[in-house]
Amino acid sequence: MMTNLFSSFDPATSTAMSLNWTSTLITFMLIPNTYWIMPNRFQSMIINSMEKLNMEFKTLIPTSPSMLSMMMVALFTVIITNNMFGLLPYMFTSTSHIAMTITLALPLWLSFMIYGWVNHTTHMFAHLLPSGTPLALMPFMVCIETVSNIIRPGSLAVRLMANMIAGHLLMSLMGNNAVSTANFIIPLIMVMQMGLMCFETAVSIIQAYVFSVLSALYSSEVN
Template sequence: MMTNLFSTFDPATSLNMSLNWLSTFLGFTLIPTAFWVLPNRINMLLMNMINKLHDEFKMLLGPSSRGMTLMTITLFMFILTNNSMGLLPYIFTSSSHLTFTMTLALPMWLSIMIFGWVNHTNHMFAHLVPSGTPAMLMPFMVLIETISNLIRPGSLAVRLTANMIAGHLLMSLLGNNSAGASGTILPLIISIQMMLMLFEAAVAIIQAYVFSVLSTLYTSEVMYENT
């Protein structure tokens, strides 16, 4: 039962090449032609969302944003597209794999760390010891801050993966049980599935937002001192 339940996350479709990963780019092929006719409602909705995100990310990054909001907004839209596509039937959820999420989190975190240590070395050393820390606790605070910095890409990747897996597992479990359910319980299972679908749609948006906001906050720790 557990093998069948987790087989929905199996990316292997053949021994030679895994075609399931093509779903990562499937969202871009489904953009309707009317999207390119301006102005239209889809474009207006997206532009309003992008402008709101730009204002918020610019506030988090401070005066030294210098176009960094473009990267974080692109990251948000890319994750949101993959999370939303995973809710559709027979489409592989690429964001439920650490291969996908770690590919996004690790290069972003590594580039931030390299930029900070190369350009603001003193600030990065000072950041390891929060202000007001007693001298006796300084070695422990350096160790704790170092560990917290090292686990940041892992926490970003695991957070997104775990949230995507949890909801999909629950929906798969209910879907498997609905096949042999009686006529009295079936409407209840369908109602729960509908509520779970709405909840997963909200999770898809929230997780993309959380990933991009945390990436912005990690960047602001380095970029803000550049003003």
């Protein structure tokens, strides 16, 4: 029996060994590419997609090392994999929890800030005051820019978590209500569920892209 609306995101597993977070590690158990004689079509599609993403991240952070763009590609891959796994029945969506999203956002932002303030202190101070600001508004702009900079990891984490929870929660509510509805309404619910599934697939891709792109843009500000 559900005790609250969010219990639908927490599959019932053994109390002795919880398997909720196992879906996050499934990708590490897949067969590596080195064990294939030649890449199949799926692997070729993944490789081409990663190369396109790497080129796009390089345009966003042109002055940064090439390894940083690869790190953003890896971040995109981790988030989209967990988002897609959450669309499967009885799979735990780890990115719908703040513990997962803040773990991705906070270390990235903190590392960028430490690097920027240690190596580019003057640039970081100048970034707090946009050019062309009137003299009377300068103290307020410094406070506003400081607050907006501090809440960046929270906004990244909450944006990803809220978008993943919203669609999943709506689909869970519609599925739970389908049991007690009339028979002629069930086909309509099924059509709406399929539409929501397509919508959630698009949201999963977009949110992974937005998270990684914003992280890349935050890193470009400290270089």
